[in-house]
Amino acid sequence: MAQQISESELVLMKIIWKNGGAALYSLIMEELEKDKNEWKNNTVLTLLSRLGEKKFLKVRKIGRRNEYVATVTESEYQTMQTHCFLDKVYGGNVKNLVSTLLRQDILSADELKEIEIFWRKENE
Amino acid sequence: MNEFMKILLSLSVSGTLLLLIIWGLKPLYKNIFSRRWQYYIWIIVALRFLLPFTPNTSIVGSLFEKYHAAIITNENSTIQNALVSINEDNKETESIQTNGDIAPVAKRESWNIYVCLFFIWFVLALVLFVSKITVYQSFIQYIKAGNTEKWDIKTLNVLSDCEEKLNMKTRVELSYHPLIASPIIIGFFRPRILLPAHKLSNKELFYIFTHELIHYKQRDMFYKWLIQIAVCAHWFNPFVYLLEREVNKSCELSCDEKVLSVLDDKARREYGDTLISFLKSNNLYKSSLASVTLTEGAEQLKERLGAIMKFKKMSKGVIVITTIFTVAVCSCFFVTGAYAAPSADNREKSFVLNIPPNTGNNSSYTYVQRSYYFDSYIIEIGWNLSDTASKEYANSKEITLEDNSTIKVFFDENPIDYWNDSNAISAIGKLIYSLKNKDIQDYPMIDMPLISNIIYVRENNLSVLAEDYFKNDNLTEFSAIFTALDMELQKEYCKKIYDDNKIAFFSSIIPYMNRDLVMMYADKSYQDQKVNFFTVIIPYMTENEKQGWITKAQTDSKNNFSGLLSNSLSK
Numbered sequence: 120m121a122q123q124i125s126e127s128e129l130v131l132m133k134i135i136w137k138n139g140g141a142a143l144y145s146l147i148m149e150e151l152e153k154d155k156n157e158w159k160n161n162t163v164l165t166l167l168s169r170l171g172e173k174k175f176l177k178v179r180k181i182g183r184r185n186e187y188v189a190t191v192t193e194s195e196y197q198t199m200q201t202h203c204f205l206d207k208v209y210g211g212n213v214k215n216l217v218s219t220l221l222r223q224d225i226l227s228a229d230e231l232k233e234i235e236i237f238w239r240k241e242n243e
Numbered sequence: 244m245n246e247f248m249k250i251l252l253s254l255s256v257s258g259t260l261l262l263l264i265i266w267g268l269k270p271l272y273k274n275i276f277s278r279r280w281q282y283y284i285w286i287i288v289a290l291r292f293l294l295p296f297t298p299n300t301s302i303v304g305s306l307f308e309k310y311h312a313a314i315i316t317n318e319n320s321t322i323q324n325a326l327v328s329i330n331e332d333n334k335e336t337e338s339i340q341t342n343g344d345i346a347p348v349a350k351r352e353s354w355n356i357y358v359c360l361f362f363i364w365f366v367l368a369l370v371l372f373v374s375k376i377t378v379y380q381s382f383i384q385y386i387k388a389g390n391t392e393k394w395d396i397k398t399l400n401v402l403s404d405c406e407e408k409l410n411m412k413t414r415v416e417l418s419y420h421p422l423i424a425s426p427i428i429i430g431f432f433r434p435r436i437l438l439p440a441h442k443l444s445n446k447e448l449f450y451i452f453t454h455e456l457i458h459y460k461q462r463d464m465f466y467k468w469l470i471q472i473a474v475c476a477h478w479f480n481p482f483v484y485l486l487e488r489e490v491n492k493s494c495e496l497s498c499d500e501k502v503l504s505v506l507d508d509k510a511r512r513e514y515g516d517t518l519i520s521f522l523k524s525n526n527l528y529k530s531s532l533a534s535v536t537l538t539e540g541a542e543q544l545k546e547r548l549g550a551i552m553k554f555k556k557m558s559k560g561v562i563v564i565t566t567i568f569t570v571a572v573c574s575c576f577f578v579t580g581a582y583a584a585p586s587a588d589n590r591e592k593s594f595v596l597n598i599p600p601n602t603g604n605n606s607s608y609t610y611v612q613r614s615y616y617f618d619s620y621i622i623e624i625g626w627n628l629s630d631t632a633s634k635e636y637a638n639s640k641e642i643t644l645e646d647n648s649t650i651k652v653f654f655d656e657n658p659i660d661y662w663n664d665s666n667a668i669s670a671i672g673k674l675i676y677s678l679k680n681k682d683i684q685d686y687p688m689i690d691m692p693l694i695s696n697i698i699y700v701r702e703n704n705l706s707v708l709a710e711d712y713f714k715n716d717n718l719t720e721f722s723a724i725f726t727a728l729d730m731e732l733q734k735e736y737c738k739k740i741y742d743d744n745k746i747a748f749f750s751s752i753i754p755y756m757n758r759d760l761v762m763m764y765a766d767k768s769y770q771d772q773k774v775n776f777f778t779v780i781i782p783y784m785t786e787n788e789k790q791g792w793i794t795k796a797q798t799d800s801k802n803n804f805s806g807l808l809s810n811s812l813s814k
Contacts, residue, residue: 126394127394127396127399158396158400159399160407161399161402161407162396162400162402164414165403165414166394166399169392
């Protein structure tokens with residue numbers, strides 16, 4: 120999927136995912152208010168409809184209200200983005216990615232060991 | 244096609260008239276009436292250019308009809324001249340009524356010119372229209388290729404505020420495009436505002452959005468394309484470009500006015516500043532065609548800024564004057580009118596075939612030809628053959644009539660097969676006898692008859708045959724058996740012929756029609772403004788009836804009718 124979710128759209132997606140993959144418009148607005156984001160009605164509607172056009176959301180009618188249903192789960196999206204990132208920046212080479220993570224101390228040696236153990240167990 | 248060109252031309256004249264009236268009065272209302280009014284008033288002109296909708300009597304309509312009536316009378320007189328010359332020549336014995344080839348030779352030339360003109364008009368209009376659409380589409384494509392959706396919440400919020408302020412029902416999409424210099428709104432049903440890439444303050448954004456949204460609310464895209472259609476259809480008329488220019492100019496002014504009405508004084512100045520800031524940057528892709536941009540040139544901007552400074556709300560008095568003026572313009576719309584086609588597609592034929600019978604006087608010189616149905620034969624008979632002409636026909640036969648008188652009948656080559664068919668001969672005899680004893684509408688008495696064709700018909704399939712002839716446009720045969728059909732069927736055919744505007748048929752059956760029926764169609768064609776039908780009927784009216792119609796046409800001010808009638812009066 121070549122379509123990208125913009126930063127603002129991701130905020131909305133996160134709210135929907137948090138709510139179990141579907142959310143009513145009113146709930147989305149409430150959540151946005153909690154985060155002290157001043158989002159206008161039309162702004163939200165525009166972003167939601169863009170998500171719909173990109174096929175990340177489906178609209179379900181409940182009476183006269185709209186419920187927005189995510190078509191991808193958060194982890195699916197993460198996987199997708201990671202692949203995308205990997206391809207774009209590291210040319211698909213995982214080793215390079217891991218070495219960068221290590222070099223920048225984003226991943227500690229202990230954590231790496233932990234991952235290694237996890238990986239072996241999985242493959243047994 | 245002829246008719247079509249006339250309608251088009253009349254629309255052009257009519258539209259130009261209305262355009263010039265409104266344009267000419269501009270100095271009077273320019274600073275008084277609202278810009279919005281000054282913008283929308285052009286719709287009436289555009290519609291005048293496009294809709295062939297007209298009241299019964301209108302300036303342009305009667306102008307065209309007068310011109311038309313002149314042509315009709317000319318045509319009729321030339322045909323009559325041709326008729327006379329044929330008789331004088333005394334060699335030409337070709338059927339006049341059945342043979343429509345004489346006059347069309349002359350007509351064909353002018354018809355060709357019309358076809359040519361139509362072709363030129365059509366091709367140019369089409370090319371123009373297609374090119375406009377292509378330019379627009381390539382512009383949209385160009386926009387789509389480089390456009391990125393705007394997602395920062397602040398900008399979207401400003402747009403949302405503007406939409407709410409203007410009570411917009413449609414949500415407008417927002418993108419930016421690195422290669423446009425001035426904000427623009429595109430799309431008919433799913434509008435999208437495009438911003439240039441450079442940074443804009445929230446204030447500027449607010450003015451830009453308000454302006455563009457008002458363009459959308461005013462339905463300017465539809466308006467501009469309506470004008471483009473008028474331009475394509477009337478490309479030959481220089482005034483239509485004036486209309487285009489005026490509409491584009493007043494469009495921005497009207498939009499500005501609407502924006503200002505929601506702003507206070509300070510904001511007005513800032514709005515002007517925003518306009519200027521966009522003029523400074525150059526348009527990288529210049530296409531003002533039917534898309535709506537924020538600024539369109541220095542000269543125009545000056546006028547717009549002037550209007551911004553002078554902006555004031557309308558007073559009640561002005562509203563009243565505006566209303567009166569609008570009503571006046573609308574009535575101009577109707578009065579100028581257009582040329583309404585007499586809705587005859589085959590009128591080319593009509594005036595050719597319509598040959599009024601000669602009235603009295605020099606009747607002995609007139610060769611007359613008719614077809615009759617008699618005793619299962621369709622007989623084409625002509626009479627008053629001149630002495631010289633009769634020598635051309637070697638075959639002749641003495642036929643004894645019922646009153647024991649004999650008459651010499653000449654035969655053309657076609658019917659020679661029936662020479663020895665005694666049934667056919669007796670049918671001819673009966674026909675001549677009945678023609679002799681019947682006063683047939685002012686035609687000269689039977690003398691020197693010539694049989695030019697005979698067709699044998701089995702009686703039982705007469706109505707089938709009639710239908711066949713009708714479908715195949717066999718005028719002569721159809722009119723011959725027309726009288727033999729029963730009255731109801733005759734009426735039915737008359738109605739069909741009239742409704743389908745088959746004027747050629749009408750003129751060939753009219754001598755066989757019941758007189759009451761003829762007069763009924765006189766009434767009808769007069770009511771329906773079918774000049775062509777009426778013209779055909781005129782020769783069958785008595786002088787008194789003609790006088791009656793003239794008075795009627797004059798009181799109804801149907802000039803074309805009264806003109807035709809008075810021309811037909813015998814001096």
